[in-house]
Amino acid sequence: MSKGNRLTAFILIAMVLGIGVGYIVHQNSSPGFIKKFSDNIKLLTTIFLRLVQMIIAPLVFCTLVVGIAKLGDLKTVGRIGGKALLWFVSASLASLLLGMLLVNLFKPGAAIDLSNADTAGAKDLIGKTQEFSLARFVEHVFSEKRL
Secondary structure: OOHHHHHHHHHHHHHHHHHHHHHHHHHHOOHHHHHHHHHHHHHHHHHHHHHHHHHHHHHHHHHHHHHHHHHOOHHHHHHHHHHHHHHHHHHHHHHHHHHHHHHHHHOOOOOOOOOOOOHHHHHHHHHHHOOOOHHHHHHHHOOOOOO
């Protein structure tokens, strides 16, 4: 069995095991345990997604560096870089102009009256968000910040 086929087999086995464990927990456990179990399993999802997000920026950077290095001719690099810069500036300008047009047209938030806002409810919510938990610890260890 080649290395690629082994990886595919491991992925399929993990999927079947995940479905099996989920089914067994759902059928044989109390609602309280199911809630606690799903919160704990969600940590694995958070870790996996944050690790994938952390690898994207270096991967894109290395791909660009290798691509530019393989072009060889400095004239070609300059021409391609100029075109890429032109596309970036054009797309940014178009999106900014579209955003300004839509905000001035629809005026989002104009009808909201904040003169009698519930500040007590906001203070209560802020107090609850600062609680320490295993999930918050994992979210800080595997941060979303990228390079």
